[in-house]
Amino acid sequence: MTAALASLEPVAEGVYAFVQPDGGWCLNNAGLVTGGGRGVLVDTAATEKRARRLRAEVERLLPGGPDYVVNTHFHGDHTFGNGQFAGSVIVAHEGCRADTAEAGLGLRGLWPEVEWGDTPLTLPSLTFREALTVHAGDLRVELLHVGPAHTANDVVVWVPERSVLFTGDVVWSGVTPYVLMGSVTGSLDALARLRALGPATVVPGHGPVGGPELLDETEAYLRLLQELAEDGVRRGVPPLRAAQEADLGAFAKLVDPERLVGNLHRAYAELEGLAPGARIDVLASFREMVAFHGGLPACHA
Numbered sequence: 001m002t003a004a005l006a007s008l009e010p011v012a013e014g015v016y017a018f019v020q021p022d023g024g025w026c027l028n029n030a031g032l033v034t035g036g037g038r039g040v041l042v043d044t045a046a047t048e049k050r051a052r053r054l055r056a057e058v059e060r061l062l063p064g065g066p067d068y069v070v071n072t073h074f075h076g077d078h079t080f081g082n083g084q085f086a087g088s089v090i091v092a093h094e095g096c097r098a099d100t101a102e103a104g105l106g107l108r109g110l111w112p113e114v115e116w117g118d119t120p121l122t123l124p125s126l127t128f129r130e131a132l133t134v135h136a137g138d139l140r141v142e143l144l145h146v147g148p149a150h151t152a153n154d155v156v157v158w159v160p161e162r163s164v165l166f167t168g169d170v171v172w173s174g175v176t177p178y179v180l181m182g183s184v185t186g187s188l189d190a191l192a193r194l195r196a197l198g199p200a201t202v203v204p205g206h207g208p209v210g211g212p213e214l215l216d217e218t219e220a221y222l223r224l225l226q227e228l229a230e231d232g233v234r235r236g237v238p239p240l241r242a243a244q245e246a247d248l249g250a251f252a253k254l255v256d257p258e259r260l261v262g263n264l265h266r267a268y269a270e271l272e273g274l275a276p277g278a279r280i281d282v283l284a285s286f287r288e289m290v291a292f293h294g295g296l297p298a299c300h301a
Contacts, residue, residue, distance in 0.1 A: 008060070011164055011209055012159070012163070015031070015032070015162050018032070022255055023174060024206070024297075024300065026076070027077070028043060028046065029209075031166045031203050033136045033157075033164075034062060036137025037062070037064075038067050039058065039061070040141045041054075041066040041068065046081070065087050065088055067134075069085045069088045069090045072168025073147075074097075074151060078168065079100055080107075080116070083118070083120040089125060090122065091127070091132065091134070093128060095153030096124065099151065100123055110299075131144050131145065138161070140161065141158075142159075142160065144193075148277030149182045150170050151169075151182045151277070158197055162201075165203065167203065168205045170190050170205070171215060172205065172217075173214050174254060176255060176260065176263075178256075179266050182276070183266065183270065184225060184267045187218075191219050199211075200212075225260070229242070232268065239264035239265045242264055243260045243264055258289040258292045258297055261288045262288075265281075
């Protein structure tokens with residue numbers, strides 16, 4: 001599916017998901033909550049073309065655009081499209097704003113062949129620390145800080161009246177989870193919090209919409225990751241070699257399996273005492289992911 005064909009599809013009354021197959025690098029999901037002529041957009045998109053398509057889809061339902069745009073975390077596939085929603089209040093965790101400013105447009109440099117278009121760095125103007133509730137008409141839209149998980153400061157968006165949960169990249173569907181910049185143990189803690197909410201519908205950061213089974217599948221991958229890391233540390237094997245030797249079973253079919261290398265770097269570091277969400281050498285890990293993949297991983301943004 002191309003950007004021109006992506007659309008907002010209803011997942012509950014007044015709640016929509018914008019799913020970009022196949023969910024690989026920079027092909028993220030977004031969402032919209034509407035009620036009483038008001039709207040909350042969850043995340044944007046990586047390129048100008050995709051963000052413009054998302055904006056057109058939002059304006060089909062809300063001609064004036066969303067009142068709020070929530071960034072679940074700082075990665076460019078979820079934030080580069082902020083500039084297409086200049087009339088909205090952009091909301092994020094205060095740590096996300098700081099990380100967005102620091103990262104800038106650096107993601108674009110990893111895949112220079114992508115047609116990124118005009119994606120001006122547009123920072124959140126409203127930030128919070130633990131939780132914030134905004135409203136789309138009668139619908140509460142609860143923003144909950146659950147990081148470190150995928151990054152140091154992840155936020156999920158919970159619509160309790162509809163039992164719909166937008167997880168950002170804390171949860172994945174058919175796509176390899178990625179916790180290099182966050183935490184393995186923190187991700188497991190976050191999943192426990194999300195499960196306690198009792199969601200009926202889960203919109204992951206990448207991949208198809210599902211139900212609470214997506215929490216289980218993400219957790220199962222992370223549990224296996226911990227086992228592989230413990231085995232690698234015990235044998236004195238570096239992360240790249242551990243990844244090359246790993247038997248992922250059913251998880252080998254997930255999109256972007258090279259992320260295992262980065263995940264093992266984080267898992268090893270946590271076993272050695274690194275605090276959840278603490279800084280780690282991202283570029284060195286990415287180079288090893290390239291080596292594992294046999295070349296630069298594909299990005300079809």
